[in-house]
Amino acid sequence: MNAVKGKKRSLYTGCIIAALIVVLVVMELTMKSTSMVFTLLKKGAIYALVAVSMNLLNGFTGLFSLGQAGFMLIGAYTYAILTMPVSIKLSDSVYKYYDCAIGFELGVIPAMIVAGLLAAIFAALIGLPVLRLKSDYLAIATLGFAEILRAIFQWDAMGPITNGANVMRQYQDLTDIKVPFTDIPFPPVLFCFLVSGLCIGVIVLLINSSYGRAFKAIRDDEIAAEAMGINLFKHKEMSFVISSFFAGISGALLAMFQYTVQAAQFKTAMTYEILLIVVIGGIGSISGSCISSFLFIACNEWLLRFLDESSNNILGLTILRSGFRKVVFSIIIMVIVLFFPKGIMGDRELSLDRLKRPFAKKEKGVDAHG
Amino acid sequence: MQFLQNPMPYILAGISVGGQYALIAIGYTMVYGILRLINFAHGDVFMVAGVFMVFLSASLPLGLAIPLVLVLTVLLGFVIERVAYKPLRTRNAPRMSIMISAIGVSYLLQNCALYFTGGLAKVYPQLPWLSDTIEIFGAVTKRVTLITPVFTIVLVVALVMFIRHTKIGMAMRAVAKDFETSRLMGIKVNSVISATFIIGSFLAAVGSLLYFTNYASVTPTSGGMPGLKCFVAAVFGGIGSIPGAVIGAFVIGISENIIKGLGWTTFSDAFTFALLIVILLVKPTGLFGEKATDKV
Numbered sequence: 001m002n003a004v005k006g007k008k009r010s011l012y013t014g015c016i017i018a019a020l021i022v023v024l025v026v027m028e029l030t031m032k033s034t035s036m037v038f039t040l041l042k043k044g045a046i047y048a049l050v051a052v053s054m055n056l057l058n059g060f061t062g063l064f065s066l067g068q069a070g071f072m073l074i075g076a077y078t079y080a081i082l083t084m085p086v087s088i089k090l091s092d093s094v095y096k097y098y099d100c101a102i103g104f105e106l107g108v109i110p111a112m113i114v115a116g117l118l119a120a121i122f123a124a125l126i127g128l129p130v131l132r133l134k135s136d137y138l139a140i141a142t143l144g145f146a147e148i149l150r151a152i153f154q155w156d157a158m159g160p161i162t163n164g165a166n167v168m169r170q171y172q173d174l175t176d177i178k179v180p181f182t183d184i185p186f187p188p189v190l191f192c193f194l195v196s197g198l199c200i201g202v203i204v205l206l207i208n209s210s211y212g213r214a215f216k217a218i219r220d221d222e223i224a225a226e227a228m229g230i231n232l233f234k235h236k237e238m239s240f241v242i243s244s245f246f247a248g249i250s251g252a253l254l255a256m257f258q259y260t261v262q263a264a265q266f267k268t269a270m271t272y273e274i275l276l277i278v279v280i281g282g283i284g285s286i287s288g289s290c291i292s293s294f295l296f297i298a299c300n301e302w303l304l305r306f307l308d309e310s311s312n313n314i315l316g317l318t319i320l321r322s323g324f325r326k327v328v329f330s331i332i333i334m335v336i337v338l339f340f341p342k343g344i345m346g347d348r349e350l351s352l353d354r355l356k357r358p359f360a361k362k363e364k365g366v367d368a369h370g
Numbered sequence: 371m372q373f374l375q376n377p378m379p380y381i382l383a384g385i386s387v388g389g390q391y392a393l394i395a396i397g398y399t400m401v402y403g404i405l406r407l408i409n410f411a412h413g414d415v416f417m418v419a420g421v422f423m424v425f426l427s428a429s430l431p432l433g434l435a436i437p438l439v440l441v442l443t444v445l446l447g448f449v450i451e452r453v454a455y456k457p458l459r460t461r462n463a464p465r466m467s468i469m470i471s472a473i474g475v476s477y478l479l480q481n482c483a484l485y486f487t488g489g490l491a492k493v494y495p496q497l498p499w500l501s502d503t504i505e506i507f508g509a510v511t512k513r514v515t516l517i518t519p520v521f522t523i524v525l526v527v528a529l530v531m532f533i534r535h536t537k538i539g540m541a542m543r544a545v546a547k548d549f550e551t552s553r554l555m556g557i558k559v560n561s562v563i564s565a566t567f568i569i570g571s572f573l574a575a576v577g578s579l580l581y582f583t584n585y586a587s588v589t590p591t592s593g594g595m596p597g598l599k600c601f602v603a604a605v606f607g608g609i610g611s612i613p614g615a616v617i618g619a620f621v622i623g624i625s626e627n628i629i630k631g632l633g634w635t636t637f638s639d640a641f642t643f644a645l646l647i648v649i650l651l652v653k654p655t656g657l658f659g660e661k662a663t664d665k666v
Binding site (some may be wrong): 056064129130132133135136137139140141143145146147148151152154155156163177184186209267268269272273276279282323325326329330331333334337341 | 458470476482601602647650
């Protein structure tokens with residue numbers, strides 16, 4: 001690809017990002033903040049980040065790991081503990097049965113970074129034994145570690161730090177963020193988009209670097225990759241740690257979004273949902289994961305809502321009632337898994353060329369990568 | 371620390387739960403032995419059997435409901451294999467997609483159960499005789515606690531005989547050894563796989579009858595954790611080996627209850643996974659597993 005084309009493309013990308021930011025700001029200034037659309041956008045952005053981080057492992061490095069919920073749990077708790085004001089930590093309003101052992105507080109951004117780092121450190125430790133395992137054993141072992149993490153966070157002895165199995169709340173959430181040096185509240189949706197967009201951007205850069213090519217080589221054929229001089233363990237560990245770092249940050253975002261955090265929420269079912277998002281989007285496609293996480297959240301929370309309302313019943317049948325939405329939804333997922341195993345995007349990426357292609361004359365052999 | 375003062379109830383409960391886990395673990399180990407697939411949906415099949423029982427026993431006498439539960443669960447296992455796994459297998463999809471399909475089935479079964487139960491914990495019917503309380507060595511327990519291990523051993527012995535001495539059992543062993551060659555030898559691989567799923571689901575249904583009699587309520591998520599534990603039991607015993615799975619299940623059931631008795635209930639689930647990780651690192655083939663060699 002020549003330099004002029006590349007320059008043009010980055011200009012286009014910049015324009016799109018700027019337009020998106022403007023649209024979000026305008027939306028937040030004009031629409032009611034309780035609107036359903038905002039919830040969808042926020043949650044979608046958070047899930048997009050964790051789905052992309054899982055895709056980095058499952059889709060680009062070929063490590064079938066199911067520990068994502070555990071790393072999100074670390075991120076969410078670290079964030080909640082670090083940003084809770086000291087006065088609340090000392091009072092009885094959150095730590096009712098324990099005396100909080102953490103005597104300081106951090107700002108939002110440092111706390112998020114620490115959340116990611118802590119998740120990454122745990123991943124590095126867990127990775128040492130676990131990454132020697134292959135395919136399904138790796139899946140079960142990472143799943144197991146996520147469960148162990150959940151048990152540790154709910155443990156009584158950890159109470160002074162994690163508040164046991166009780167809810168964490170009254171930390172800095174999305175409504176508490178201010179524009180730097182002022183008292184104007186920062187638009188929450190924009191914040192979610194900025195953080196997760198930045199993180200996804202870093203992951204994309206990583207995948208397009210020489211490390212990313214090594215990851216893909218490991219995915220395609222481990223033995224051949226090793227023969228070409230790629231240090232298998234080093235690269236696997238790296239992919240695992242980086243993926244967990246971003247899972248930790250998305251956990252922190254989720255904590256901000258929800259206002260409360262409880263360890264019981266981060267079950268294996270959560271990992272399964274993230275995995276299904278990745279599969280629907282296409283294993284090995286970043287843009288696919290982003291699209292499908294917004295779709296997933298939209299269907300789950302909004303578009304299929306009418307299926308749950310028993311007032312919509314036709315012919316007096318009582319098929320439609322609470323829970324039916326989830327049944328329909330999981331059938332759709334099964335259909336995608338069985339009949340469209342490539343998902344929405346396969347392993348390709350969305351790019352301007354692809355979007356333009358239906359309009360322009362199709363050139364054979366031109367790949368969308370770039 | 372109640373365990374130290376009075377260990378009997380915990381050990382009894384452990385043996386009983388171990389027996390119930392064993393029945394589920396066999397389903398995992400047989401399917402993995404043949405397809406190299408962790409059937410994530412197996413734990414949910416077990417849960418659905420419980421839900422079937424709740425609904426059927428509400429309208430039918432127990433004598434009719436129990437056989438019907440067994441038949442329906444077997445049918446469910448058969449249909450899952452035919453609809454969700456076979457198409458992928460014939461298409462030669464990578465192993466990962468079959469596993470994802472299994473996770474999808476698990477998600478579907480849980481959501482269906484959520485829909486039909488309305489998300490509430492359903493009270494499991496009392497089975498006469500099995501639910502009666504008895505006293506043994508100073509510990510009060512339900513009769514099912516004592517029946518389970520005996521029943522499990524009988525079923526396992528029957529199953530092992532079946533696999534050793536019948537034609538279909540021989541076919542199963544052949545397919546587990548080498549998928550392609552056994553197909554060349556004229557074995558109908560698909561019917562062997564179906565038979566595996568039928569046996570696995572049948573045992574899961576029996577296991578669910580015993581398990582839920584002990585626990586008295588069914589929720590849509592009550593299949594997940596026992597399912598994972600039973601998989602760990604299968605790995606512990608050496609995946610593909612039936613006696614191994616049974617021993618693994620008893621080890622997990624008993625140690626889990628001892629840990630509960632020592633007052634570390636939060637860690638009873640975590641222990642299982644810690645055991646898994648240790649086993650995978652120290653002896654990845656499990657207690658009785660055969661060493662598999664990868665050809666390049």
